[in-house]
Amino acid sequence: MKKRTVYLLVGFCLLVLVVAVVVHSKTGAPGLRTSPNGPNANLPGSANTLDPVDTFNKSQHSTTDPASVWVVVNKKHPLEPKAYAPQDLVAVGNGQFLRSEAAAALKKLLADAAAAGMTLTADSGYRSFDTQVKVYNSEVKANGQTVADTQSARPGYSEHQTGWAIDIGTSGCHIADCFGNTTPGKWVAASAHKYGFLLRYQPSTVDTTGYRAESWHFRYVGTTLSTELHNRGVKTLEEFFGISGGGY
Ligand code: DAL
Ligand code: ZN
Secondary structure: OOHHHHHHHHHHHHHHHHHHHHHHHHHOOOOOOOEOOEOOOOOOOOOOOOOOOOOOOOOOOOOOOOOOOOOOOEOOEOOOOOOOOOOOEEEEEOOEEEEHHHHHHHHHHHHHHHHOOOOOEEEEOOOOHHHHHHHHHHHHHHHOHHHHHHHOOOOOOOHHHHOOEEEEEEOOEOOOHHHHHOHHHHHHHHHHHHHOEEEEEOHHHHHHHOOOOEEEEEEEOOHHHHHHHHHHOOOOHHHHHOOOOOOO
């Protein structure tokens, strides 16, 4: 072989080698996604810097159907129709009613509290549209509409009308701020998610929910969602589902 041909062949091989090295360094090992920390960051034994994959299915239940356990009701999203009434109300004691699934969960919660030596009461559960008219009007009469709107939903806008919400009290403290400072009140706040309930109106959620903190108001959403919210540290349904809230 001529010397010139040998030089050309060697040169060509070197060129192929350089191109292969450059391409490999830009794409990383086949089948692996690169991260900002370098092409080997996701190899076995190295720290995984990829974002966790969100596997929670947010479409399991409707957030607009008034009968749905995940329905989001707030000042921007009234019940449709506004006079909606649930069909499977069950007595939970103290003359109060909840949808059957929520009633069973509350029964368990109350039994566990009693077994731990705490007395809890079901102070206000399901309220019909007509009952909410009376509740809201008496709030307006007592405190004026501006204050009333911070703590009482207008008819057709209350979670109580879904049959999924319960106001919980204890001896000497009923539907009042004192509940959050009692031992039973603290226990419910810390345990509610295990039973499928969410402490719906918290001091840090006033702008999002449109209501002042209510340490006594718990909303049943089922344990799948309540534990997800708890584990993620998400406090409101509005934030979790990306639904508007706040004022009317
Ligand atoms: N107190 C809550 C906001 C209601 O009336 O539904
Ligand atoms: Zn309430």
